[in-house]
Amino acid sequence: MNRNALTLIGTLTVATAFVATAAGDPTINAAKSTIVVTFKQENVPVNASFKSFNGRVDYDPAKPNASKAAIELETGSFDMGSADYNSEVKKKNWLDSGTYPKASFISTSVKPGAAGHFDATGTLTLKGKSQTLTVPVTATQNGTTTVFEGSLEISRAYFGLGDAEWKDVVDDKVRIRFHLVE
């Protein structure tokens, strides 16, 4: 067996292990899903995405209250489409991917709304800090697959993303949009 295959198996085992302990085996089709981050620098909206993530959503339209979600992403997979920025974002004063390679959202309760809509309350853990957030989610049944879409806004200051010198250049508010296919 070659080295790449071993690395791949190792990575998969680690990724599976975490989500499995959190909420069971991953069910998301990561290849078809996206997690996009939008922030503003000098009022210029810039999009980036996390290339590596996984998780599961247990959703039954008949019993929406019993729904559960657990998503985990690799902070080092942040991609702005520029190598210079990508390496900057992994540094200590930003995501600090060396110390905190993972970020996660684990739901604690779900409040159903109109058909196909629910509010997922849960804990977002990022760079060693946790915050309880409520995220409005839209679930769309599409044949055998379900698409979960929504967005949440976080504060850079709260999670310690970027030091003070960036305060006047990059907005504090950062929007995370997800499109999860299961």
Add this chain to the structure above:
Amino acid sequence: VEQRAHYTRTAVALHWLISLFIATGFTIGAYMADMHVSPLKVRLFAYHKWIGITILGLAVLRLIWRLMHRPPPDEPMPAWQRVAAHGAHWLLYALLIATPLCGWLYSSAAGFPVVYLKLFQLPDLVSKNEALAKVLVEVHGFLAWTLLWVVVLHAAAALKHHFFDRDRTLRRMLTWRAPDMRDR
């Protein structure tokens, strides 16, 4: 169309305003290109883009003005100089439009849209494409350096006419006066 011995005040104002923006825009651009990511770099990119878009707007105005107003007649000079001078002028007009336009294309391809003066977001000319961005940034740099060298040539020629030939070439662009025939 009347013919005058000096350029109109509109043409003079646009000429010197654009030259000022080229000098600052080029200096910022050359400085920021090799910078590492920092808040200053982000700011300089923003200012550079605002300057570029301003040049693009002023250049379009200037071209329209130029097509509607005949410039003052040439001073006596050899034919090759006349051809070189007019060739340089049209090359400058082309570069004044092409250079910022290419910068705008690069911004779009790199995924950093232009937000003019932090207020108005300009539409993306192409969608985000890292490979295309790498080509466009090279082309933008090449156009900017070409513009710089043509400007140097253009300025050197104007100074040569002023100090060595002692003709009115440069004064036509320094006279700030309403249309009249007094310079004849």
